[in-house]
Every structure is written in structure tokens, then in C-alpha cells.
Amino acid sequence: MQSQTEKLTFWENFQETYFSKSRIGKVFIYVVLTLWSMTTIFPLAWVFLNSFKESRAIITDTFKLPTDPTMQNYINAFETVNIGKSYLNSLIISGSVVLLVLFIGGLAAFAMARMKFKLRGLLQAILIASLLIPAFATIVPVYRMMINMDLVNTYLALIIPHTAGNLPFAILVISGYMATIPKELEEASVMDGCGRFKMFTKVFLPISLPSFATVGIFVFLWSYNDLFSSLVLVSHEKVAPIVVLLSNVSSQYGTDYGLMTAAIAMTVIPVLIFYLLAQKTFQKGATSGAVKG
Amino acid sequence: MKGDKIYIYLFLTPAFIITGIFLYYPFVENILQSFYKTDGFFNSTFVGLDNYIRLLNDEIAKTALFNSLELMLYVTIFQVGIALVLAIMVDSISKGSGFFRTTFFFPIVISGAAIGLLFTLIYNYRNGLLNEMLVNLGFERILWLTEQSSLYMVAIPTIWNYVGFYFVILLTAIQKIPNDFYEAAKLEGITGIQKMFRLTIPLIVSDLKTCIVLAITGTLKIFELVYIITRGGPGNSSEVLGTYMYQKAFGDTAMGYGATLAVLIVILGLTLAFITNKLLQKEEVTY
Numbered sequence: 001m002q003s004q005t006e007k008l009t010f011w012e013n014f015q016e017t018y019f020s021k022s023r024i025g026k027v028f029i030y031v032v033l034t035l036w037s038m039t040t041i042f043p044l045a046w047v048f049l050n051s052f053k054e055s056r057a058i059i060t061d062t063f064k065l066p067t068d069p070t071m072q073n074y075i076n077a078f079e080t081v082n083i084g085k086s087y088l089n090s091l092i093i094s095g096s097v098v099l100l101v102l103f104i105g106g107l108a109a110f111a112m113a114r115m116k117f118k119l120r121g122l123l124q125a126i127l128i129a130s131l132l133i134p135a136f137a138t139i140v141p142v143y144r145m146m147i148n149m150d151l152v153n154t155y156l157a158l159i160i161p162h163t164a165g166n167l168p169f170a171i172l173v174i175s176g177y178m179a180t181i182p183k184e185l186e187e188a189s190v191m192d193g194c195g196r197f198k199m200f201t202k203v204f205l206p207i208s209l210p211s212f213a214t215v216g217i218f219v220f221l222w223s224y225n226d227l228f229s230s231l232v233l234v235s236h237e238k239v240a241p242i243v244v245l246l247s248n249v250s251s252q253y254g255t256d257y258g259l260m261t262a263a264i265a266m267t268v269i270p271v272l273i274f275y276l277l278a279q280k281t282f283q284k285g286a287t288s289g290a291v292k293g
Numbered sequence: 294m295k296g297d298k299i300y301i302y303l304f305l306t307p308a309f310i311i312t313g314i315f316l317y318y319p320f321v322e323n324i325l326q327s328f329y330k331t332d333g334f335f336n337s338t339f340v341g342l343d344n345y346i347r348l349l350n351d352e353i354a355k356t357a358l359f360n361s362l363e364l365m366l367y368v369t370i371f372q373v374g375i376a377l378v379l380a381i382m383v384d385s386i387s388k389g390s391g392f393f394r395t396t397f398f399f400p401i402v403i404s405g406a407a408i409g410l411l412f413t414l415i416y417n418y419r420n421g422l423l424n425e426m427l428v429n430l431g432f433e434r435i436l437w438l439t440e441q442s443s444l445y446m447v448a449i450p451t452i453w454n455y456v457g458f459y460f461v462i463l464l465t466a467i468q469k470i471p472n473d474f475y476e477a478a479k480l481e482g483i484t485g486i487q488k489m490f491r492l493t494i495p496l497i498v499s500d501l502k503t504c505i506v507l508a509i510t511g512t513l514k515i516f517e518l519v520y521i522i523t524r525g526g527p528g529n530s531s532e533v534l535g536t537y538m539y540q541k542a543f544g545d546t547a548m549g550y551g552a553t554l555a556v557l558i559v560i561l562g563l564t565l566a567f568i569t570n571k572l573l574q575k576e577e578v579t580y
Contacts, residue, residue, distance in 0.1 A: 029382045030389075036379060037396035039453065043411055046422060059420045063429070108308035115297050115304075123305070130312065132562065133320050134514050136538050136555040140326055140548050141319035164315035167308050196300040225404035227517045228535070232543055243406040243517075250410050250521050257420065260410060267407045275402045276395070283398055283461050 044268065051261035058257040073262035080259070081245060082237070083266055090241040093155055093234070094223040097162040098216050104163070105170030106212065110200050112171060113178035114186065130168040135229050138165075143232055153236040161233070162223045170215045177211035178204055214284050221282075224271070242267050327553040337549065344553040354554065356529050357537040358561075360444055364533060365512040365565075367448045368455075373504045375452070376459035381489065383460075384467045394464070398457035405454070409521025412450045416522070438523060443531035447519050454518070455511070459504045466500035467493060502573045506566055513562050534558050 050058045051073050052066040061067075077083040112120065142161050143152070151157045181204065189199045205212075227243040235244055249263050275282050327344055329337040348354055379397060383390050400408065415422040416437040424434040438446055470493065478492050494501070516535035519525060525532035525540065534554060542551020 026386070029386060033379065033382055033386070033389075033393050036375075036456075037393055040396050040400055040457075043415065043422070047411060047414065062420065062422070062425045104307045104311065107304040111301050111304035115301050117297075117301050123309075126317075130316060132510075132559075132566075133316065134555075134558060134562065136514075136535060137323055137559045138316060138319035140542055140552045140555065141322035142315060143543075144548070145315075145319070160311070161315050164311045167312050168316075171308060196297065196304075200304075221402055225406070225517075227404070227406045227520065228539065231539070243404050246404070246406040246410050247521060250413055254413070257414070260414060264407050264410050264414075268403050271402050271404075272399065275399055279395055279398070282402060283394075 047261045047264050048269075051258070051265045053258065055256060055258040058261065073258035074266070076256075076259050077262045077266060081249060081253070081263070083242070083245060083263060085238070086240055086242040086245040087266075089155070089234075089239055090224055090243075093158050093162070093241055094220050096155070096159045097166065097223045098220050100159070100163045101166045101170045101219050102212055102216055105167050105215070106174055106205065106208075107200065108167070109171045109174035109178055110204055113175035114204070115196075127168040127172055131172075133165075135165065135226070139229060139232055146233060153234055153239050155234070155239055157233040157239075158223075158230060158241070161229060162226070166219045166222065170219065173215050174208060174211045177208050181207055210281075213278075213281050217278065217281055221271070323552045323555055326549055327556045329549040329552075331546070331548040340549070344550050347550060348553055348557065353529050353532060354537060354557075357525075357532040357534050358557075360531060361513060361515070361533045361535075361561075363444060364448055364451065364515065365509055367445075368451055368512050369505055369508040371448075371452045372455050372508050373459050373501065375456050376463055376504070377494075377501070379456070379460050380463035380467055381493065383464055394461070397460050400454050400456075401458050403454075405517025406521055408450055408454055409518045412446075412518070412522050416446060438527065440527050440530040443523050443527060447515075447522055447531050450518050450522070451512075451515060455508075459508070462500055462504055463497060466497040470496050502570075505573065506569050509565050509569055510562050513558050513565075534561075 046062075049066060050062065052069040052071070053061070054070055054072065057066070057068075112124065138161070146152045146157045151160075185203055185207070186199065189203045194202060224241070225243060227247060230241050230244050231247065234240055240248075246263055246267060249260060253259050326337070328339060328341060330340045330343065331337045379393075383393050383397075418424060418434060418436055421437070423437060427434060474492060474496070475488075478488055483491060513534060515533055516539065519531055519533050519536050520539070523531045525536045534557065538551050538554040538558065541547045541554060
């Protein structure tokens with residue numbers, strides 16, 4: 001509590017008499033913040049560095065920089081567990097989910113935001129309520145449906161339910177954004193002879209791109225990271241996304257430290273690079289996804 | 294606009310067909326299936342409330358329920374608490390806030406499976422990060438995942454994973470508070486800790502409320518971390534509702550009972566969200 005007082009005195013930097021006190025507060029704040037950021041950086045740095053060591057070196061010199069960097073773990077990841085294939089599977093599945101959600105959701109959002117009809121209020125309420133449906137609550141029937149349609153262990157088995165699960169969120173976020181676009185633009189495009197479809201592609205889609213980006217990134221992350229549905233619907237090696245591979249590595253190769261570190265590094269690094277490039281959109285996406293079920 | 298009707302159908306139909314068939318229908322069907330007993334995948338017999346009676350007498354389900362609730366307590370307090378402290382701190386500094394924002398948030402983008410695997414490496418008895426640190430400092434190795442500790446050991450990565458998320462929500466809220474408020478407070482002589490409790494926190498109370506509701510309902514969705522780090526063990530000591538539901542429905546192919554557990558998760562989520570909303574419903578300060 002004492003420290004918080006000091007921190008706030010700095011925060012306000014109100015009186016010269018408190019000058020020295022606020023400096024202590026400032027140091028304290030930076031120490032705390034740095035410590036927390038270490039908790040996020042250090043474990044990943046540890047994994048990353050160790051992924052370039054032989055399994056034996058990970059055991060003996062776990063905190064040292066790799067003296068004799070080797071790519072063997074990465075080669076193993078491609079050869080023994082075929083991580084390349086899982087990457088591709090993840091990309092196909094999550095990429096398709098994003099495209100479908102943005103296309104279908106974008107159209108629906110446009111109708112919800114800019115057209116008047118009787119059931120609008122009801123549909124809006126249904127969409128909001130569906131954010132509360134967790135994957136657990138639909139997986140058993142979805143699994144049976146996929147068995148009946150003979151789709152289990154195909155890409156579609158995961159693409160379809162992921163699309164359905166993300167549509168309400170996408171429609172709500174995008175239509176929220178579209179609702180703020182001035183009516184004059186709509187009227188102007190009617191003057192120019194645009195029909196509804198052209199109005200969507202030429203006016204509303206380009207203006208709403210930020211919301212599409214936000215939704216797209218969040219939906220991608222959610223789909224790419226979802227282990228639960230993947231284990232149930234696409235666990236077979238030839239269609240399994242990367243999270244399923246990680247789960248298998250942890251149970252089957254739990255002693256191969258090199259392979260584990262390489263697998264973690266390969267899962268995390270692409271997302272991390274992407275995150276560093278577009279972090280504002282990521283942060284907005286994840287927080288607007290706050291309500292997602 | 295004239296002639297909109299056809300476009301309304303055209304634009305809305307695809308979305309509502311997909312969600313109708315693969316979201317709303319399964320949701321309802323799941324409730325129905327909770328009244329059936331399934332053997333294998335296709336033979337279902339109506340058993341009335343048997344699954345629910347089984348649930349009441351299921352010791353493991355009770356363990357999973359209490360573990361989920363216990364996790365909920367830790368996760369809510371620490372995720373939102375740490376996030377609040379960090380947000381107030383980052384708001385108060387002038388240099389480096391961008392760096393902290395970036396590093397605090399990034400665990401969110403990492404998949405639970407990767408974090409789970411990472412923490413498996415951290416907790417491992419032989420050559421785990423923690424034990425190697427202990428050995429380097431001259432201590433004995435410790436068995437980190439025991440029946441007593443396993444729940445805490447999955448709580449830690451769960452908290453770590455999501456602190457950044459609440460941090461960003463709260464920081465955004467704090468930065469939205471108009472400066473006039475602080476100037477007025479300064480004139481009144483309200484500073485330091487008083488200012489935090491009388492000004493900052495009351496002004497972001499609705500965002501705090503959102504965070505708490507999200508943390509509570511979010512805990513019910515925990516699956517990945519527990520599944521990868523402990524598989525619910527040792528001896529069900531870290532079983533949560535999500536992992537138990539998965540185990541029953543897909544491990545033991547008791548789909549009807551799995552559906553019943555899913556119903557429990559939904560009801561629990563709705564009830565808790567409702568209760569928290571009611572409890573936190575004080576008059577809100579607006580500006």
C-alpha cells in the first residue's frame with residue numbers, strides 16, 4: 001500500500017517537496033513492470049534458445065546460450081512429427097474460417113446495420129445470446145452430425161462449426177461499426193445508382209475495413225488456437241492442425257526436449273511476428289472479442 | 294429503402310442457415326441428448342433424468358465442479374487484480390508504456406496448447422526450468438505436480454495467459470478518464486492512494502465489472518491448459534468441468550452424459566454471470 005501511495009504521488013507529480021519520494025515510486029513502478037514483462041519474455045526466450053541445442057545440452061546447460069547451434073530439432077519436427085503438414089492444415093482450416101466468416105458475416109452485418117425490417121430486434125437479441133454458447137454445449141451433436149455426413153477428419157468438419165461459432169461475434173462487431181457510418185454516404189451512393197450489393201462492395205466494405213481486420217485477426221486466433229474442437233473433429237494426422245500436434249507431442253514425445261522446444265517455437269513464432277506487426281489491431285480484436293463465447 | 298426486402302433475405306440467409314444448423318440446433322439438441330443414454334455412437338435410449346441423477350452421485354464430477362469454482366476464485370482475483378495494478382502503473386509512467394503494453398498482452402495470442410507444453414517443460418521434475426533453477430542455486434529438486442499442488446499449478450499459467458487481456462481493457466478505460474477530474478481532485482487536495490480509490494476505481498467500475506464477469510465465465514471454458522499440463526491428474530486432483538466433459542463424451546463415449554455435463558457448464562455460466570451482475574449492480578459513476 002505504501003508503494004502505491006508513492007506511485008500515485010509520482011503519477012500526479014504534484015509538489016516539489018515530494019520530488020525525492022516520487023523518484024522512489026518511479027523506480028518501484030519500473031521494477032514491478034519490468035518483472036512482469038520478464039515473466040512473459042523469459043520462458044519463451046528460454047524455449048527458443050534451447051530449441052537450438054541437442055536434447056542432452058538442454059538438460060546439462062539449460063540456461064546457457066547454445067554454443068553449438070543445431071537445427072536438428074527443427075529437422076526432427078519436420079521429419080518425425082511432420083509439423084509442416086500440421087502448419088498447412090492449420091492454415092487451410094483457419095484461413096477458410098476467416099474468409100467465410102468475413103464474407104457471410106459482412107453481408108449479414110450490412111443488412112443488420114443499414115436496413116429496416118421487423119425481426120431485426122429479435123435477430124439482434126439472438127446474436128447476443130449466442131455469444132454465451134460455449135463449444136462444450138454444441139460439440140456432442142455437432143460430432144454426431146459430422147459422423148452422419150461422413151465429414152469427421154476432413155477440413156470441413158472443423159471449418160463449418162468454427163464458422164458458425166464465430167459468425168454472431170463477427171456480425172455484431174461489424175454491424176456495430178457500420179451503424180456509425182453517416183447516412184449521407186448511403187444516400188449519395190443511391191444517387192450514383194448503386195444497388196444494395198454495389199453499395200456494400202463499393203462503399204460500406206472499404207469504409208468498414210478496420211472492423212473486418214479486427215474480426216479477421218480475432219477469428220483466426222480463436223480458430224488456430226482451439227484445441228478442444230480440433231481434438232474431437234480433426235484428430236487424424238492428415239488433417240490435424242498444429243495444436244493437436246502439440247498435444248500429441250506432449251503425450252508421445254514428452255522426453256524429447258529438443259523436439260518439444262522446437263514445436264513450441266514453431267507454433268508461437270509466426271503468431272508472434274504477426275502480432276508485433278499489427279499489435280493495435282490484435283489488442284482491439286481480442287478485447288472486442290471479449291464477449292465471445 | 295425500396296426493394297430492400299430481397300436483399301435482406303439474400304444477405305441474412307447464409308449467416309442464419311449456418312448458425313441455425315451448426316450452432317443453435319446443436320445447442321438445443323445437446324439439451325435433448327442429455328436425457329439419452331448412448332452406447333457407441335448411434336444407439337440412444339431415452340433414460341429421462343438418469344444422467345442428471347448420475348451427475349448428482351458422481352464424485353469426480355463434484356471434484357471437477359469444485360475445482361472449476363476454486364480456479365474461478367483464483368483466476369478472477371489475480372487476473373483482474375494484477376491487471377488493475379499493472380494498468381494503473383503503466384498509466385502513470387511516461388516512458389516505455391508501449392513496450393509494456395506489447396509484452397503484457399502477447400501471451401493472449403499464444404495458443405493454450407503451446408503454453409501448456411511450455412509449462413510442462415517448466416514444471417518437469419527432471420530438467421524442468423524451475424528445478425534447474427533450484428539445482429543451480431544449490432537446492433533439492435521438487436515434484437511440482439502433486440495431488441495437493443496440481444490445481445495451483447494450472448491456475449498459474451491460466452492467470453498468466455490472460456492478465457494482459459484485462460490489462461488492456463482497464464488501461465483503455467483509465468486513459469479515457471478526462472483530465473479535468475484529476476485537476477479538480479488536485480484542487481481539492483485529493484492525491485495518492487485516496488485518488489486511486491475515490492477517483493480512478495469508481496470511474497472505471499463498469500469496466501472492472503465487465504472484466505470480473507468475463508473472468509468468471511471464462512474459467513468455465515478452461516480446457517487446453519489442464520488437458521496438456523496435467524490431463525486432470527494426478528488422480529483427478531486438477532480435473533475441471535471442461536476436461537471431464539471431454540473425457541466422458543469422447544474418452545468413454547458416454548455422449549449422453551457428456552451432454553449433461555455440458556448443460557451443467559452452460560447453466561453454471563449463466564447463473565454466475567447473472568449473480569455477478571446483480572451483486573456488482575451499484576449505481577455507476579458516469580462522466
